[in-house]
Amino acid sequence: MASGKPASGEDSLIARYFRPLATDPGALGLDDDAAALKPDGADIVVTTDAIVEGVHFLSDDPPDTIARKALRVNLSDLAAKGAIPAGFVLTLALRSAEEAWLKPFAAALGEDAAQFACPLLGGDTVSTPGPLMVSVTAFGRVPPGKMVHRSGAKAGERVMVTGTIGDAALGLAVLKGGKVHAAATDKAAREALVGRYRVPQPRVALAGIVRDHASAAMDVSDGLAGDLTKLCGASGVSAVIELEQVPLSAATWDLVSRGVVGRETLIVGGDDYEILCTMAEDRVGPFTQAAWVAGVAVSSIGTVVAGSAGPRFIDSQGIEIALERLSYSHF
Amino acid sequence: MASGKPASGEDSLIARYFRPLATDPGALGLDDDAAALKPDGADIVVTTDAIVEGVHFLSDDPPDTIARKALRVNLSDLAAKGAIPAGFVLTLALRSAEEAWLKPFAAALGEDAAQFACPLLGGDTVSTPGPLMVSVTAFGRVPPGKMVHRSGAKAGERVMVTGTIGDAALGLAVLKGGKVHAAATDKAAREALVGRYRVPQPRVALAGIVRDHASAAMDVSDGLAGDLTKLCGASGVSAVIELEQVPLSAATWDLVSRGVVGRETLIVGGDDYEILCTMAEDRVGPFTQAAWVAGVAVSSIGTVVAGSAGPRFIDSQGIEIALERLSYSHF
Numbered sequence: 001m002a003s004g005k006p007a008s009g010e011d012s013l014i015a016r017y018f019r020p021l022a023t024d025p026g027a028l029g030l031d032d033d034a035a036a037l038k039p040d041g042a043d044i045v046v047t048t049d050a051i052v053e054g055v056h057f058l059s060d061d062p063p064d065t066i067a068r069k070a071l072r073v074n075l076s077d078l079a080a081k082g083a084i085p086a087g088f089v090l091t092l093a094l095r096s097a098e099e100a101w102l103k104p105f106a107a108a109l110g111e112d113a114a115q116f117a118c119p120l121l122g123g124d125t126v127s128t129p130g131p132l133m134v135s136v137t138a139f140g141r142v143p144p145g146k147m148v149h150r151s152g153a154k155a156g157e158r159v160m161v162t163g164t165i166g167d168a169a170l171g172l173a174v175l176k177g178g179k180v181h182a183a184a185t186d187k188a189a190r191e192a193l194v195g196r197y198r199v200p201q202p203r204v205a206l207a208g209i210v211r212d213h214a215s216a217a218m219d220v221s222d223g224l225a226g227d228l229t230k231l232c233g234a235s236g237v238s239a240v241i242e243l244e245q246v247p248l249s250a251a252t253w254d255l256v257s258r259g260v261v262g263r264e265t266l267i268v269g270g271d272d273y274e275i276l277c278t279m280a281e282d283r284v285g286p287f288t289q290a291a292w293v294a295g296v297a298v299s300s301i302g303t304v305v306a307g308s309a310g311p312r313f314i315d316s317q318g319i320e321i322a323l324e325r326l327s328y329s330h331f
Numbered sequence: 332m333a334s335g336k337p338a339s340g341e342d343s344l345i346a347r348y349f350r351p352l353a354t355d356p357g358a359l360g361l362d363d364d365a366a367a368l369k370p371d372g373a374d375i376v377v378t379t380d381a382i383v384e385g386v387h388f389l390s391d392d393p394p395d396t397i398a399r400k401a402l403r404v405n406l407s408d409l410a411a412k413g414a415i416p417a418g419f420v421l422t423l424a425l426r427s428a429e430e431a432w433l434k435p436f437a438a439a440l441g442e443d444a445a446q447f448a449c450p451l452l453g454g455d456t457v458s459t460p461g462p463l464m465v466s467v468t469a470f471g472r473v474p475p476g477k478m479v480h481r482s483g484a485k486a487g488e489r490v491m492v493t494g495t496i497g498d499a500a501l502g503l504a505v506l507k508g509g510k511v512h513a514a515a516t517d518k519a520a521r522e523a524l525v526g527r528y529r530v531p532q533p534r535v536a537l538a539g540i541v542r543d544h545a546s547a548a549m550d551v552s553d554g555l556a557g558d559l560t561k562l563c564g565a566s567g568v569s570a571v572i573e574l575e576q577v578p579l580s581a582a583t584w585d586l587v588s589r590g591v592v593g594r595e596t597l598i599v600g601g602d603d604y605e606i607l608c609t610m611a612e613d614r615v616g617p618f619t620q621a622a623w624v625a626g627v628a629v630s631s632i633g634t635v636v637a638g639s640a641g642p643r644f645i646d647s648q649g650i651e652i653a654l655e656r657l658s659y660s661h662f
Contacts, residue, residue: 048454055457137379149363151362218363234362
């Protein structure tokens with residue numbers, strides 16, 4: 001994403017739309033081959049996630065929501081690792097450089113970069129005959145050795161999750177039509193669900209709080225059931241989750257209570273971008289309190305138990321619910 | 332690129348092919364959402380470059396050369412900035428997960444990661460109905476504040492370039508057929524040119540030497556003429572380049588001497604991945620000597636001059652050569 005003069009097509013595109021986002025001095029105004037990131041005594045946490053048209057977002061999704069989603073799915077990873085955002089690089093594979101698309105894309109990306117204090121450090125813009133793809137690599141800072149891993153959960157600890165689960169999967173279902181679309185007759189509820197699919201709410205404000213209290217953490221991106229299975233696998237433990245304790249939004253609760261969707265569907269959806277973490281019982285109170293002050297509700301949904309089997313999901317009678325699949329997989 | 336158990340298709344693909352490459356402890360065996368990069372007192376230099384099937388490589392290029400090119404174009408950027416490789420993350424957009432393709436791809440990537448001491452730290456694997464795309468973000472370490480910029484060139488300094496220019500552009504021309512293909516009858520010469528297109532030779536060994544001597548540097552990826560124009564633009568200077576001093580390989584010289592291609596074509600080609608840099612006259616000797624010890628020939632090709640016009644390219648009679656275009660642009 002480097003540029004000089006005279007401007008070629010690619011360079012003028014970058015200068016016009018993306019240079020204003022390169023507010024960090026280390027980005028060198030996108031006018032170099034690379035950026036310099038100052039660690040400031042911290043470890044640098046690195047995460048990368050790409051979103052592809054037709055796979056992670058829909059062809060007719062608005063460009064501003066695509067931009068926000070591309071950055072936010074990475075911010076969600078940083079938050080779950082206890083890291084404070086430091087910057088990101090962007091790879092944009094475009095069929096063509098259309099102002100009507102790029103302008104709102106870059107504007108929204110800039111707004112999010114400012115809101116989450118995560119400036120653009122560099123990138124690459126390439127042409128492709130295929131679907132639009134936005135790949136972001138984001139960087140965060142944590143005190144040395146303090147990144148929160150997936151692997152620290154211990155038997156006897158509580159399983160906690162932020163926000164609500166299942167909204168994004170239902171938002172996608174609304175956009176795709178079908179029974180959820182037909183049942184979600186309330187406009188505000190429908191928009192709330194679609195909004196959760198298109199624009200995740202990364203729990204950046206909780207990074208330090210997760211670091212203070214969690215023994216293990218990850219973000220929920222491929223579905224709660226599958227992601228918890230991964231966390232348990234990395235920690236060498238199992239878990240028991242009370243399905244009725246999994247937090248639901250009002251819009252989702254309405255669809256569940258009317259029998260349109262089952263709770264077991266919600267935990268194998270995806271795109272929640274909430275933080276799933278484990279912690280000792282005596283940490284639950286302080287964690288909940290600190291998260292509340294930061295403006296995020298958190299819920300206790302189950303218990304870490306010994307064992308190497310996958311986590312079990314039980315209903316209010318203690319009966320195990322069988323899941324057809326755990327999460328979304330690309331292949 | 333995180334994975335746990337039980338393995339989904341995406342996860343088992345990662346475990347099988349890419350986990351062996353994650354040799355750095357900060358990569359956590361690719362078993363987490365993010366990696367932790369230890370700065371070790373250095374600034375972290377960040378660069379990102381993507382390569383797309385049909386744009387940066389050909390559909391029938393061997394998977395091992397695609398892997399090497401994807402990593403090496405980024406290593407080339409790090410070297411030009413004076414940075415020692417520290418690791419990279421990979422985003423792979425695939426139509427399908429075919430073992431016959433992935434196995435040699437991952438093996439070659441692992442060989443290069445080991446050769447250049449640049450371990451895989453993480454990544455993301457996504458499915459796409461479109462062309463194959465490999466996006467790499469690479470990290471390097473430089474002493475604090477010591478990244479070499481594009482912007483330090485001063486009037487009166489020499490313009491230096493490593494290796495030879497134009498081979499890769501001719502290698503691409505050979506692969507595409509046409510007059511270069513017809514004229515390049517010598518098999519060894521043809522393979523040398525194609526090899527330069529498919530597998531760049533990043534000047535990693537020169538990183539410290541560039542940092543010690545260069546006032547400004549960048550890697551030559553879009554063509555010498557255009558890239559020098561960018562360096563001059565960032566530095567607020569111009570330059571005069573003696574076209575006959577631009578270093579050519581034996582295979583390229585053969586085609587030039589027979590009139591198949593002109594020198595002016597070679598400096599607007601691309602994919603050279605050599606280092607272009609400027610330095611004070613008294614640095615040229617020590618730089619050349621140190622580069623020679625590191626096994627890389629360097630050439631003095633011209634002079635930095637005052638002015639804001641683009642650099643001029645002159646022939647042996649001092650007559651300016653007009654260039655139809657400066658470099659490759661994606662849009």
